Amino acid sequence: MLIPQAAEAITFNVVVLPVDILNVCNNYYCFPEASEVLAQDIIQNFNKTNKVKSPDLYEIRAALAANDDLYDTTAAVVRKFDYNNNIDYAGLKKIAKSFDAKSVLLVSSVVVTNKNLIKRSIWEVLEISSAFDIEQSYTLESGAVLLDNVNDIVMWNGSYKRILGKNSGFIARNASQANSKLDALRMYFSDMVAQDITQNVILRFFPKTITPLERKQKTDKKEIYKDGSMLRFEKTLPKPKEESVPQVQDEDIGEMIFGI
Numbered sequence: 001m002l003i004p005q006a007a008e009a010i011t012f013n014v015v016v017l018p019v020d021i022l023n024v025c026n027n028y029y030c031f032p033e034a035s036e037v038l039a040q041d042i043i044q045n046f047n048k049t050n051k052v053k054s055p056d057l058y059e060i061r062a063a064l065a066a067n068d069d070l071y072d073t074t075a076a077v078v079r080k081f082d083y084n085n086n087i088d089y090a091g092l093k094k095i096a097k098s099f100d101a102k103s104v105l106l107v108s109s110v111v112v113t114n115k116n117l118i119k120r121s122i123w124e125v126l127e128i129s130s131a132f133d134i135e136q137s138y139t140l141e142s143g144a145v146l147l148d149n150v151n152d153i154v155m156w157n158g159s160y161k162r163i164l165g166k167n168s169g170f171i172a173r174n175a176s177q178a179n180s181k182l183d184a185l186r187m188y189f190s191d192m193v194a195q196d197i198t199q200n201v202i203l204r205f206f207p208k209t210i211t212p213l214e215r216k217q218k219t220d221k222k223e224i225y226k227d228g229s230m231l232r233f234e235k236t237l238p239k240p241k242e243e244s245v246p247q248v249q250d251e252d253i254g255e256m257i258f259g260i
Helices: 034-047 057-066 068-084 089-098 122-131 175-205
Strands: 012-018 103-113 137-148 153-166 256-259
Touching (some): 012 057, 034 057, 057 068, 068 089, 068 103, 089 103, 137 175, 153 175
Antiparallel strands (some): 103 137
16 A cells, blocks of 8 residues: 655745845944844745745854855845845855855845935944934835746845934934834834835745735834834835825824835
């Protein structure tokens, strides 16, 4: 009598690579960079499933520290992508192979102003806004690009924008206020952006088989951020908009726009 063996579950290995992975304690507050915060949430989401597995950032940094050639390759890859969105397929192929993966997810997150297109770290802007009376609006722009490093193609990419408001609502006079901004940033990424990216990536490997991740019950924003911190939001995903980003009337409440 033949007993059929259970089919082995298919798991895809994906290296999640934040473009700021080499910036260790590179800001005044010594906070993790925004792209790193977002990447870590995505990694945790992946590893909770039996579909996609990813090394955590500690493993990636340990591998880079132990291999000078891999470190230099990674530095060149993230620099090209961060500066002008150029994709170094040859370098990414080497990175993916080092972690026994066939795909890399590049993750970025920067702040731009309404007066110029200079990309800054969110913590750099927070420090500038606290030191000077600069009246201008800030927008947090985050993105992810999933790359097939066997065929050298883009499998998926998504972009996310959140208006942070003017500098009057984007300051941190002390460590307590700065930590409040970090907590708000973590909540925004974990509850909204990371979940959307996770679902879209898994759908590329397993079309029409994903069960949407559960979202936490909607909470009154006033109960979360009584101090009026910059990233206050409603925990619902807005529908994509074709129109340009409207002007914000309420400086405390940002708007999030998804583009795929």
